[in-house]
Amino acid sequence: MTVAVVLFTSDLRVHDHPPLRAALESGGEVVPLFVRDPAVDRAGFAAPNRLAFLADCLVDLHASLRGLGGRLVLRTGETVAEVCRVVRETDAAEVHVAAGYTAFARSRETRLRRALEAQRCRLRTHEAVTTVVPPGAITPQGADHFSVFTPYFRRWSDEPPRRPWPAPRALRVPAGLRSQDVPSRSEVSGVSAGLATGGEGQARAALRSWLSRHVGSYEERHDDLAGDVTSRLSAHLHFGTLSAGEVVFRARGHRGAGASAFVRQVCWRDFHQQVLAARPESSVRDYRPRGDRWRRGPEAEEDLLAWREGRTGYPVVDAAMRQLAHEGWMHNRGRLITASFLAKTLYVDWREGARHFLSLLVDGDVANNQLNWQWVAGTGTDSRPNRVLNPVLQGRRYDPDGAYVRRWVPELAGLHGPAVHEPWRLAGLERAAYDYPDPLIGLSDGLARFRSARQAG
Incomplete structure (x- = not known):
């Protein structure tokens, strides 16, 4: 029986998940894999609030996969090495992963592709998993990215929407595959007292509630500090417990200025992704230098x-x-x-x-x-x-x-x-x-x- 590995990264969900859907189309067994990589922590991820929210997301993802007849396989180590180890253990023919757009993610993808080729295993990357429109899919004439939001938004808005896919009905994981325990947020110290709970279940409930109660007034009230009618979905989009494409699809189902204003804000997220993908150095260096000599001392x-x-x-x-x-x-x-x-x-x-x-x-x-x-x-x-x-x-x-x-x-x-x-x-x-x-x-x-x-x- 064929085996495919799905490497979860910033897409911790089972709904509208192209890599998972593609892996299941092969008709064989699937390994839903998440790797806790110390290199990700060294790159700046290891903030207590994000680690605690991540733990919630992994608990929820594991429960969802169990409900489908599978489970989450969790490993700790360098991502490329751990994926290759799972491929050897299962004789997997393919690895599916969402395309990444940061310099870190792209380097990891390049190294993973080379390592898997040596094992005669195919790496399949999937676009529009963490964004609505992938970076580079739309560009202005004569340039590799848009540097001004409004023309980007016009082109972005013209892209045909993709109807979100439902969660799969079932999946089979190879028997006997080793996995570590799913972490708990209680293991993380230094967490903000009022930190929200993570996970796809929380995300989907929050999306339904906000669309039914607040999207209509979003344009008039999104800057109201005390009223706080913002969606608060940003963390779920960051961890991929919600598909950005599905969020936009559902929002567009609500007519009116509020829904349009909200979709425009989601577009800012894609806009920044395409800027960073084209200019990765802008994470630490001025995109447009102004000659500032910032105060020090x-x-x-x-x-x-x-x-x-x-x-x-x-x-x-x-x-x-x-x-x-x-x-x-x-x-x-x-x-x-x-x-x-x-x-x-x-x-x-x-x-x-x-x-x-x-x-x-x-x-x-x-x-x-x-x-x-x-x-x-x-x-x-x-x-x-x-x-x-x-x-x-x-x-x-x-x-x-x-x-x-x-x-x-x-x-x-x-x-x-x-x-x-x-x-x-x-x-x-x-x-x-x-x-x-x-x-x-x-x-x-x-x-x-x-x-x-x-x-x-």
Whole structure:
């Protein structure tokens, strides 16, 4: 009987899974394999929140496969070596894997292909497993990728949709194949107290709930910090417990401006993937250098620490940073505000902020984290590289009553309305009643410093 291996990476699901579907079409036995590779951890994945969420995903995937008559085979070691070992143990004829687009994933795929060829085993990579449209599938004339979002979105929107595939009905795993125990999030230390639960079951329930309750109001309310009608599906898309293609397909089934606005946001994810695939160095180097000479030294380090800990003296900034620490997730509007404050108001290198976000974000991946930071810092694809978000005005607009700030900055729980966003303007005893720091810097001073530095650069 033929045997095929399915190597799960960032596609931890059984619904709408092209590699699994292709493996089952051979009619033989299938080895659903996940390899815990220390090299992935060394590449920056080993943040406690993502490891805990991953454990949830693997528990759920194992249960789903058991329900189909199979199981998840788990190994620890270097991915290429472990896959080749399983191929030898089962005499597998094919290995199926989702195409990866980071430099790390591409290098792994190249090495795996060569090693399997030596064993006379075929490697089959599958596109559009982790994205809606694969990087490189659509390109502008005379270039290898789109550097501006809007024309990319137009082309992306014209791509014919693929109807998502259901989960398979059954699968058979070769008997006697060794596997390690599936990990538990309880084995991970340093996890954020409010971290969400991972797994395909959670993901599909969340998608159904959000589409039925909130997609209609998404366009008007997606920036509402306190209301938080965002989908919160980003971690599930990152780990592949949901197919991005299925998310877009289901969303397009809901007519209206809200669904269209949501699909546009999912497209940003594909946009950043195609930028990174074409320019892998943009994960650490400016996509469009501006000649910045970022602040360094003890004072900059103190400002960076205050930003990380949510004590900048600007309530909406501090609220968002504290949400990140507690949940391992941050509202998208909060991400824009906090990133602009660090990179432009404090004029601290965007890489410092990106590094901190990746240490906590459960949805943190290289493409979206790094390139969103570059967009805000003005070194990426933003057509207005010198825009600066005023945190006071942003707070008043997107948290007008201060509910978001009061939730995450309890020191200011007694304030309402505009005063929440400028507590330093309170006078005398009223100000003394709130144990909250003064601003690290005046906004006009920060703006002048940034403009001067960017002009000099």
